[in-house]
Amino acid sequence: xxxxxxxxxxxxxxxxxxxxxxxxxxxxxxxxxxxxxxxxxxxxxxxxxxxxxxxxxxxxxxxxxxxxxxxxxxxxxxxxxxxxxxxxxxxxxxxxxxxxxxxxxxxxxxxxxxxxxxxxxxxxxxxxxxxxxxxxxxxxxxxxxxxxxxxxxxxxxxxxxxxxxxxxxxxxxxxxxxxxxxxxxxxxxxxxxxxxxxxxxxxxxxxxxxxxxxxxxxxxxxxxxxxxxxxxxxxxxxxxxxxxxxxxxxxxxxxxxxxxxxxxxxxxxxxxxxxxxxxxxxxxxxxxxxxxxxxxxxxxxxxxxxxxxxxxxxxxxxxxxxxxxxxxxxxxxxxxxxxxxxxxxxxxxxxxxxxxxxxxxxxxxxxxxxxxxxxxxxxxxxxxxxxxxxxxxxxxxxxxxxxxxxxxxxxxxxxxxxxxxxxxxxxxxxxxxxxxxxxxxxxxxxxxxxxxxxxxxxxxxxxxxxxxxxxxxxx
Amino acid sequence: xxxxxxxxxxxxxxxxxxxxxxxxxxxxxxxxxxxxxxxxxxxxxxxxxxxxxxxxxxxxxxxxxxxxxxxxxxxxxxxxxxxxxxxxxxxxxxxxxxxxxxxxxxxxxxxxxxxxxxxxxxxxxxxxxxxxxxxxxxxxxxxxxxxxxxxxxxxxxxxxxxxxxxxxxxxxxxxxxxxxxxxxxxxxxxxxxxxxxxxxxxxxxxxxxxxxxxxxxxxxxxxxxxxxxxxxxxxxxxxxxxxxxxxxxxxxxxxxxxxxxxxxxxxxxxxxxxxxxxxxxxxxxxxxxxxxxxxxxxxxxxxxxxxxxxxxx
Numbered sequence: 001x002x003x004x005x006x007x008x009x010x011x012x013x014x015x016x017x018x019x020x021x022x023x024x025x026x027x028x029x030x031x032x033x034x035x036x037x038x039x040x041x042x043x044x045x046x047x048x049x050x051x052x053x054x055x056x057x058x059x060x061x062x063x064x065x066x067x068x069x070x071x072x073x074x075x076x077x078x079x080x081x082x083x084x085x086x087x088x089x090x091x092x093x094x095x096x097x098x099x100x101x102x103x104x105x106x107x108x109x110x111x112x113x114x115x116x117x118x119x120x121x122x123x124x125x126x127x128x129x130x131x132x133x134x135x136x137x138x139x140x141x142x143x144x145x146x147x148x149x150x151x152x153x154x155x156x157x158x159x160x161x162x163x164x165x166x167x168x169x170x171x172x173x174x175x176x177x178x179x180x181x182x183x184x185x186x187x188x189x190x191x192x193x194x195x196x197x198x199x200x201x202x203x204x205x206x207x208x209x210x211x212x213x214x215x216x217x218x219x220x221x222x223x224x225x226x227x228x229x230x231x232x233x234x235x236x237x238x239x240x241x242x243x244x245x246x247x248x249x250x251x252x253x254x255x256x257x258x259x260x261x262x263x264x265x266x267x268x269x270x271x272x273x274x275x276x277x278x279x280x281x282x283x284x285x286x287x288x289x290x291x292x293x294x295x296x297x298x299x300x301x302x303x304x305x306x307x308x309x310x311x312x313x314x315x316x317x318x319x320x321x322x323x324x325x326x327x328x329x330x331x332x333x334x335x336x337x338x339x340x341x342x343x344x345x346x347x348x349x350x351x352x353x354x355x356x357x358x359x360x361x362x363x364x365x366x367x368x369x370x371x372x373x374x375x376x377x378x379x380x381x382x383x384x385x386x387x388x389x390x391x392x393x394x395x396x397x398x399x400x401x402x403x404x405x406x407x408x409x410x411x412x413x414x415x416x417x418x419x420x421x422x423x424x425x426x427x428x429x430x431x432x433x434x435x436x437x438x439x440x441x442x443x444x445x446x447x448x449x450x451x452x453x454x455x456x457x458x459x460x461x462x463x464x465x466x467x468x469x470x471x472x473x474x475x
Numbered sequence: 476x477x478x479x480x481x482x483x484x485x486x487x488x489x490x491x492x493x494x495x496x497x498x499x500x501x502x503x504x505x506x507x508x509x510x511x512x513x514x515x516x517x518x519x520x521x522x523x524x525x526x527x528x529x530x531x532x533x534x535x536x537x538x539x540x541x542x543x544x545x546x547x548x549x550x551x552x553x554x555x556x557x558x559x560x561x562x563x564x565x566x567x568x569x570x571x572x573x574x575x576x577x578x579x580x581x582x583x584x585x586x587x588x589x590x591x592x593x594x595x596x597x598x599x600x601x602x603x604x605x606x607x608x609x610x611x612x613x614x615x616x617x618x619x620x621x622x623x624x625x626x627x628x629x630x631x632x633x634x635x636x637x638x639x640x641x642x643x644x645x646x647x648x649x650x651x652x653x654x655x656x657x658x659x660x661x662x663x664x665x666x667x668x669x670x671x672x673x674x675x676x677x678x679x680x681x682x683x684x685x686x687x688x689x690x691x692x693x694x695x696x697x698x699x700x701x702x703x704x705x706x707x708x709x710x711x712x713x714x715x716x717x718x719x720x721x722x723x724x725x726x727x728x729x730x731x732x733x734x735x736x737x738x739x740x741x742x743x744x745x746x747x748x749x750x751x752x753x754x755x756x757x758x759x760x761x762x763x764x765x766x767x768x769x770x771x772x773x774x775x776x777x778x779x780x781x782x783x784x785x786x787x788x
Binding site: 049228236245246247248253262265325 | 476477478479480482567570571573574578581582585586588630732734784785787788
């Protein structure tokens with residue numbers, strides 16, 4: 001890749017200087033023995049294996065479990081930077097929820113011509129079954145993981161809104177736990193905002209969204225597709241930390257208009273279901289009839305207002321990559337404010353002019369599938385061979401509506417620890433926001449993903465990315 | 476607790492127990508074939524029968540060589556009762572019920588699995604076998620220690636103990652069943668070499684060759700061995716001990732949940748039968764018959780527990 005291009009490094013200023021948020025850490029680091037750190041790094045890996053913090057990789061032999069590599073250099077965010085980021089996220093998530101309510105009710109934003117009707121009507125992520133349904137507490141996205149990238153001192157961009165079932169929060173928590181175990185002295189010297197309240201906050205936030213008819217303490221459960229799912233570790237980790245049951249579709253049954261789970265003492269009503277199963281698989285009676293992962297009839301219980309599903313079905317319409325480019329307008333439409341966080345310039349290949357531009361400049365762009373996730377099916381122009389570019393161009397011409405394109409951003413870097421010393425690698429950030437009628441709670445920090453290959457821009461764990469502990473400093 | 480979780484706990488511990496039992500059978504077979512037997516192939520055949528996998532083995536191999544038998548019992552994942560399969564299954568169930576386990580128990584199981592996967596990657600030579608079997612024993616002991624030291628004594632614990640007791644009773648009963656003919660009074664020529672070898676095999680298969688001697692002095696006869704394996708409730712692998720464990724833990728569940736279920740009637744009936752029998756009456760009625768009906772009852776109790784506590788929907 002472009003080796004001469006200057007990337008913004010969040011730690012180092014060059015000539016031995018560091019940016020202010022890293023000054024205390026640098027003092028500690030400069031006195032550390034690299035061999036001790038090397039040993040610590042191996043310890044961390046052994047710890048992750050023993051704890052079973054693994055993920056399953058699709059498309060590989062069954063029961064293949066891999067570790068997400070952990071890098072021991074923290075990513076540090078100044079309090080001032082975080083204040084701006086969290087305000088921006090809060091605003092964006094508010095906009096997303098207002099948009100979802102509107103799009104499944106009066107659709108004023110379509111009437112106002114801000115978002116084209118076709119984009120909704122012809123979109124597979126739009127669920128007609130949700131029209132006219134108001135979820136308990138009017139919350140659609142109980143959990144949001146906004147992907148943010150940085151290109152300069154004050155330049156933050158939202159890359160994706162992840163309003164369906166964002167994953168990765170278990171790594172945020174375990175990374176901090178690991179750092180606390182490995183370097184307790186660091187945390188007594190540097191004041192870092194804690195993240196460990198997340199499970200408690202998540203449970204509270206979900207409970208606050210219980211159906212109106214729920215008497216007493218709401219019963220919360222997590223619905224997982226099962227132990228073969230790539231994020232199963234996270235599902236069981238969260239259930240454990242929240243102290244709630246981890247259920248699968250076959251543990252559940254509709255009885256007397258409620259969702260119930262099969263326990264050793266009979267069937268027990270569930271009030272709030274934090275589902276980590278996609279919309280399509282949620283209810284074989286209402287969506288994919290061949291799904292074994294969901295609960296037959298759950299949509300009818302939902303429409304009757306007897307269960308909270310988090311996130312609500314149909315939220316995918318808000319994080320659709322084709323909708324993404326309209327997000328600044330959407331936010332302004334509902335909040336009356338300019339978007340605090342910027343969008344990345346986006347070309348919608350469905351538009352002929354844009355398609356032409358994208359085809360002409362393919363080698364400089366990142367092209368993504370509108371419905372893809374996890375870094376699959378995407379093209380990073382500057383890193384692709386001529387052959388790959390030609391093949392992708394053919395795909396684009398065939399179904400342009402399936403793609404959007406963005407300029408290759410010069411993502412910021414944070415150093416990782418290597419045998420040869422510190423080496424800059426590209427990072428992104430996924431903070432987690434919890435929404436309930438009581439308000440919004442954003443955990444300071446989030447998950448920092450890091451591309452471990454020099455020069456690589458792909459940070460996805462399924463594509464060889466790693467993670468870092470993310471620190472937001474106290475004021 | 477979810478029914479599925481109860482089932483996961485029960486099976487996790489059945490499989491852990493099974494891995495240990497299979498390892499113990501290999502150990503006994505190996506030692507006897509090595510030191511005492513004139514016909515080692517017959518010894519391995521009998522071990523495979525006791526492990527309940529002979530039919531499967533016969534489909535794969537001709538003859539009963541030590542290396543084939545050991546490989547099949549230890550490493551072969553086509554054999555659902557092999558040590559590797561059992562540990563895979565135990566860990567799979569542990570992942571399923573992870574929220575019900577303490578960190579210590581989960582880590583002990585996960586570490587066993589990681590260690591066994593590494594150790595059993597390639598065939599185990601006879602030279603290495605004792606060390607490998609020792610490692611299996613150490614790992615299962617670690618899991619057991621973590622369970623006893625860290626888990627709450629609640630319904631979760633009860634289901635783990637039920638799994639162990641059902642599996643263990645089945646194992647001990649099958650050992651008696653396969654070797655019952657050597658325990659029949661008509662076949663006994665006290666002091667003959669043949670019988671001594673067979674009896675030693677039996678006692679080694681349940682790791683009791685020393686404790687038996689401690690308790691019974693020199694009185695080694697078919698009747699004392701059978702009595703020990705069936706009725707001695709000091710011995711943690713006897714049928715009586717397992718049956719009492721079932722009674723205890725099912726009793727705690729009944730108290731906890733405030734409900735008596737059909738499985739409670741089954742265990743009461745079994746306890747009653749064991750209490751009213753002696754080794755003399757067993758031999759009068761026929762040892763083989765007694766053991767086959769015990770295996771059937773034990774199985775039925777297991778199935779009833781699965782149903783009563785809604786392991787599956």
